Each structure stands twice: as structure tokens, then as C-alpha cells.
Amino acid sequence: MTVSDLTAPAQDYLKMIWSATEWSESPITVGAMAERMGVKPSTVSDGIRRLAKQGLVTHAPYGSIELTDAGREHAVEMVRRHRLLETFLVQILGYGWDEVHEEAEVLEHAVSATMIRRIDELLEHPTRDPHGDPIPSPGGLPNPPEGxxxxxxxxxxxxxxxxxxxxxxxxxxxxxxxxxxxxxxxxxxxxxxxxxxxxxxxxxxxxxxxxxxxxxxxxxxxxx
Amino acid sequence: MTVSDLTAPAQDYLKMIWSATEWSESPITVGAMAERMGVKPSTVSDGIRRLAKQGLVTHAPYGSIELTDAGREHAVEMVRRHRLLETFLVQILGYGWDEVHEEAEVLEHAVSATMIRRIDELLEHPTRDPHGDPIPSPGGLPNPPEGxxxxxxxxxxxxxxxxxxxxxxxxxxxxxxxxxxxxxxxxxxxxxxxxxxxxxxxxxxxxxxxxxxxxxxxxxxxxx
DNA sequence: CCTGAATGTTAGACTGACCTAACGGGAGTG
DNA sequence: CACTCCCGTTAGGTCAGTCTAACATTCAGG
Structure with a gap:
């Protein structure tokens, strides 16, 4: 299964769960996810249940939400896409570094693996996005945070x-x-x-x- | 209402209905639309009914499918997006002119109006896509066909x-x-x-x- | 002009994503 | 120790998009 087989919200959930642990240890809550995605908590609760059914997260009711290995793999792929796209939008299309986030948020669900590869090549394999975030290598892990x-x-x-x-x-x-x-x-x-x-x-x-x-x-x- | 308020299949239907009349007079059939989108005719029939309810097409059962003015506007906007994206993929990302169609087909539903504007500027307002198709001006009509x-x-x-x-x-x-x-x-x-x-x-x-x-x-x- | 093949539509079911409303669990406070 | 409040979950509803299966219409050939 590749990341493109997942629905856009599912990809977003995985990315958010992963992102929560990138810069701090505290795991994300259902409420915070609902807030960030602009939906009601019940919707997120639903979505998490579906992800659990697909073996991408583990979650006992009222318990913490954890990515499985498969889930983490998809999450990192989405983060890679997001950050490469942000870099692309700034360097090639002349966006300001403060206005690329929303555009990348949508595009990351639409671009093909081929396009990501071509962008990576065009930009000569960048390692940081315009906000300074590390860009994970294909299929790999992001560089450890610094500072x-x-x-x-x-x-x-x-x-x-x-x-x-x-x-x-x-x-x-x-x-x-x-x-x-x-x-x-x-x-x-x-x-x-x-x-x-x-x-x-x-x-x-x-x-x-x-x-x-x-x-x-x-x-x-x-x-x- | 802007084109982004429509679902991706709805945008596809409009584009296909419009495209059918670009190079020939014969209007498109439900079966042909189903075939091209890779879905069953019943699905298209359903979708057309929804579009009619939104006032984007006129359609009597078993009758012909016609775009309303609003529908045509959205359709042309999608065609503009598609052709600009194809041109962009070839000129900036080095795609072959024979491999851009599917990528553009997905991207056209995801890019913002801002991104389309920036692409248009970067390419210096191209008038033809890599297949030679005319690129409609923003909000306007495509150049008439030639040849x-x-x-x-x-x-x-x-x-x-x-x-x-x-x-x-x-x-x-x-x-x-x-x-x-x-x-x-x-x-x-x-x-x-x-x-x-x-x-x-x-x-x-x-x-x-x-x-x-x-x-x-x-x-x-x-x-x- | 009738009839049958081709085409289109409707009915009924499923899924994911969303909502509101009602309910349940857990943690801190009186 | 119980209660309350916050948060999360479940229940039940809607909508778009898809399917299969059954039904309707059209039109061309006989």
C-alpha cells in the first residue's frame, strides 16, 4: 500500500500525529487534531477508529494515539511531500515563506510520486524547507532537530x-x-x-x- | 461561487461536457463520460442530476446535456487550469509532452487561483499547451481552433x-x-x-x- | 409500425466524511 | 470520597460518490 491509497483526511491525521512528536514528547489529543483540521472532535474520533482498523495507528478508547510502523512510514512520506512542496513554491514560484503552508497542505494530497521526485531533483535534494524544518529523505527519517x-x-x-x-x-x-x-x-x-x-x-x-x-x-x- | 466549491468529479463532468464541443459539434453521451472517467454510467447519471440541481447543466432524462452559462464558466476555468499545468510540467519540471495529462488531471483540482496566476506569470502567459491546445484567458474564452x-x-x-x-x-x-x-x-x-x-x-x-x-x-x- | 439492442435512469446498498446530540470516563476539588 | 466538568466516544443523521441490478426509453432494422 502506498500513501496515495489513503483518503486526504487519513493522510492528514497521520501527518499530525507524527508531527506532534517531532518537536516535543507530548502526544496529540483528539481535540487538538479537530481544532487544527477545523472539524468536530467526533469526526476525528471516527477517523482514528478507521485508521486503527487499517492497522496504521493503535488506539484504545480514551487512551493515547500511537502510530504503527506502517502508519509512521506514511506520515513521514506526507511530511516529505509537504516540505518539498513548500520549498518548491518559494524557490520556483516565488511565494513568500510565510504563505506556502496552506497551498502545500492541499497539493501534498494531489502530487504523484513522480512529481515529488522531479521537484526533489530540480531543487537539488534540499534538506531544509523554507521554515527551517528538515526534509525527510525518501522512505527515510528526517534529520534530527537542532537548536x-x-x-x-x-x-x-x-x-x-x-x-x-x-x-x-x-x-x-x-x-x-x-x-x-x-x-x-x-x-x-x-x-x-x-x-x-x-x-x-x-x-x-x-x-x-x-x-x-x-x-x-x-x-x-x-x-x- | 468559485470553481473550488465543486467536488472533483463535478469539475471533471463540466470539463468533459465542455471539451466535447471544442473540436466537434456532437454532444457527449453519458456512456462516453463514464468510460473516460472509469466509472459506471449510473454514477455519471447521478452526477449529472446533481449538477442540474446546482444549475450548472440542463438535462431532461434521456435528453441532451447542455452547460448553463455558470457551468460553462467553471468548465473553461478547469480547462485553463489543466492546460496551464500541462505547460508548467513540461517547461519547468521537464516532463515529456506525452506524460503530463494524468498529472494535470489530478493537480487541476488541487491548485489555488493564486498558484495558477503565478504559473501563468512564470511561463509568461502562454497561449498554447504542449499538445497545441489553446489556453483560455482568465475568465475568458479559448482562442478559436485552427487547422x-x-x-x-x-x-x-x-x-x-x-x-x-x-x-x-x-x-x-x-x-x-x-x-x-x-x-x-x-x-x-x-x-x-x-x-x-x-x-x-x-x-x-x-x-x-x-x-x-x-x-x-x-x-x-x-x-x- | 413493431420490436429488440443499445443506452440511460432509478432503486437500493455501501463507504467515508462530516454534523449534532447524548452519553461515558477521569481528574482535580470541595 | 464524591461530584463535577472537560474531553472523548457513540449514536444517528446527511451528503457525495460509487456499485449492481432492475427498469425505461429511443431508434433503427425488419
Whole structure:
């Protein structure tokens, strides 16, 4: 069975379950999946049951949701497609890095394996997408993540942005406006714990920027 | 309502109904649609009924199928998408002109209006797809067809291929092998009426080629 | 003009995806 | 320790798309 035999929602479920464990350990909940896909929890519950029947996830009622090996394989294939497509849209079609997510979300269900191969060749086998996320090799595993969340970065040490979570398109547009993008260099001024605010300074800029915790959690940095 | 509000099969039905009248007058039959989409006639009958309910086609039981103005608009939009995508796949991703049809068939349902616009710009507003078919302008009508079918071309007069129907992928591959493509120059040697064979000579080739009627109907030529 | 083959339609069933509404389980609080 | 509230699940409904099987229509040949 190849990934193209699955329905688009099924592919989305697998990808989301896998993605939940890419940057943190906590497994995803039915509610969170419903929220992200814009459907009701009952719909997701239904879908998970179907996936379990196909042997792609294991799930006991009210229990945690885990991918089987087969499920993980399909999930990684979808992630590969998504990230290659994002890279393609930016490099070939001139999209902004903050506007490719939704387009890739649809295209990933439509492109053939042949087209993915040709895109990979045209782009000369890229390893990171426009947000800095690693692109899994065909049939393989993604490169391990690198860096720490901005919210956990040491103050006063120059760092470079390595990835920005593409989960929230509005946040991406906001970051793009501020000039925060992969490869941007900055220094954390300070963390204010109870206000949940991280103050950063962009190299060559006048003013400092205050980021809330959702923003500071979405940006990964690595020391220069 | 935009074309993206329709289901993929609905978009396909509209496109096929429209396409049937592009190169000949005879309207399409339910059976032919079923055949081309690889489904049973009852499925198409059902689908047509749904389209009629949405005001996109007019259809009395056992009667002919006609597009309404709204239906035609959607159909032309799908044809534009299809042909732009085919051109894109050949020019940017290096597909052969004989292998783009199926890929475009799927992609046309997935790409956004934005992506179509960007592709159109990247290709500098092409007017013909790789098979020589006219690409309708946005919201507009396709350029009128040009040329005659090979089966109806005068013998002994040098002509150039202007379009090749993309309806049958196997036939396209066969043409590609023979060296028959848009812009190929040739001369019709003779038509043999009762054998339904057209003999042609490709400029600069040793041997003549015999084509059956389905092939000679699928190729359009124009005098040099 | 009748009739039968070819073609199209309807009926009834299934699946996946969605919904709303009702119900069940589990975790923290009084 | 029980209760309550949140979350997830189940039940039951709708819709599009598909099928098979049965039925209807049309038209061309006899």
C-alpha cells in the first residue's frame, strides 16, 4: 500500500500525529487534531477508529494515539511531500515563506510520486524547507532537530534562527513583518518569567522586540 | 461561487461536457463520460442530476446535456487550469509532452487561483499547451481552433501539426515514439477511404507511416 | 409500425466524511 | 470520597460518490 491509497483526511491525521512528536514528547489529543483540521472532535474520533482498523495507528478508547510502523512510514512520506512542496513554491514560484503552508497542505494530497521526485531533483535534494524544518529523505527519517526554543535560549548570546513552526499562518505573517525568518541573527535580551515575555534584539536594528510565549515557543535558535 | 466549491468529479463532468464541443459539434453521451472517467454510467447519471440541481447543466432524462452559462464558466476555468499545468510540467519540471495529462488531471483540482496566476506569470502567459491546445484567458474564452484533422487534410501539401488530442495517453506515447508532436512537419501521401488509413511522410524521414482513423482524427494540421 | 439492442435512469446498498446530540470516563476539588 | 466538568466516544443523521441490478426509453432494422 502506498500513501496515495489513503483518503486526504487519513493522510492528514497521520501527518499530525507524527508531527506532534517531532518537536516535543507530548502526544496529540483528539481535540487538538479537530481544532487544527477545523472539524468536530467526533469526526476525528471516527477517523482514528478507521485508521486503527487499517492497522496504521493503535488506539484504545480514551487512551493515547500511537502510530504503527506502517502508519509512521506514511506520515513521514506526507511530511516529505509537504516540505518539498513548500520549498518548491518559494524557490520556483516565488511565494513568500510565510504563505506556502496552506497551498502545500492541499497539493501534498494531489502530487504523484513522480512529481515529488522531479521537484526533489530540480531543487537539488534540499534538506531544509523554507521554515527551517528538515526534509525527510525518501522512505527515510528526517534529520534530527537542532537548536533550542527561543523561550529557552540563554540571554546575551548571539544566535541564529534555524526553524520557525509553520503551525500558525497568522503568526508566520507576523514574524515576516518583524523581519524574523530562518537565518535571522538575534540576541535574547531577557526572559520575564511571569509575564511570559521574551525580549529580543535583532542585529542591526534600533528597537528591541517583545515576544509572548507562543511566539517564543515557535522559534528555534542555535548559537553562532 | 468559485470553481473550488465543486467536488472533483463535478469539475471533471463540466470539463468533459465542455471539451466535447471544442473540436466537434456532437454532444457527449453519458456512456462516453463514464468510460473516460472509469466509472459506471449510473454514477455519471447521478452526477449529472446533481449538477442540474446546482444549475450548472440542463438535462431532461434521456435528453441532451447542455452547460448553463455558470457551468460553462467553471468548465473553461478547469480547462485553463489543466492546460496551464500541462505547460508548467513540461517547461519547468521537464516532463515529456506525452506524460503530463494524468498529472494535470489530478493537480487541476488541487491548485489555488493564486498558484495558477503565478504559473501563468512564470511561463509568461502562454497561449498554447504542449499538445497545441489553446489556453483560455482568465475568465475568458479559448482562442478559436485552427487547422483541420489529418484525416481531412489535402494530400501532397506540406503541413505542420498544430495540435494533438490528449484524450488517450497511450496514443500520445505512440505518437511520441513515431516523432509526431506539435510543430512536426509532414505531408499526407494519401487517404485510403475504405481501409480508413492515412499515409503520411515526415520531412527528412526515410519511410512513410500508416495511421488508422482514430490517430488521423486526433491530429490537427495547418498548411505551411 | 413493431420490436429488440443499445443506452440511460432509478432503486437500493455501501463507504467515508462530516454534523449534532447524548452519553461515558477521569481528574482535580470541595 | 464524591461530584463535577472537560474531553472523548457513540449514536444517528446527511451528503457525495460509487456499485449492481432492475427498469425505461429511443431508434433503427425488419
Amino acid at each position: 533550542v526554543r527561543l523561550a529557552a535560549a540563554d540571554p546575551d548570546r548571539p544566535v541564529t534562527i534555524t526553524r520557525i513552526s509553520d503551525a500558525d499562518p497568522d503568526m508566520l505573517r507576523y514574524f515576516a513583518e518583524l523581519g524574523l525568518a530562518p537565518d535571522t541573527q538575534l540576541t535574547v535580551r531577557a526572559h520575564r518569567p511571569y509575564a511570559d515575555i521574551t525580549t529580543i534584539h535583532l542585529d542591526g536594528r534600533e528597537v528591541d522586540i517583545d515576544l509572548g510565549s507562543s511566539a517564543a515557543e515557535a522559534i528555534w535558535v542555535v548559537g553562532n | 483541420v484533422r489529418l484525416a481531412a487534410a489535402d494530400p501532397d501539401r506540406p503541413v505542420t501539426i498544430t495540435r494533438i488530442s490528449d484524450a488517450d495517453p497511450d496514443m500520445l506515447r505512440y505518437f511520441a515514439e513515431l516523432g509526431l508532436a506539435p510543430d512536426t512537419q509532414l505531408t499526407v501521401r494519401a487517404h485510403r477511404p475504405y481501409a480508413d488509413i492515412t499515409t503520411i511522410h515526415l520531412d527528412g524521414r526515410e519511410v512513410d507511416i500508416d495511421l488508422g482513423s482514430s490517430a488521423a482524427e486526433a491530429i490537427w494540421v495547418v498548411g505551411n
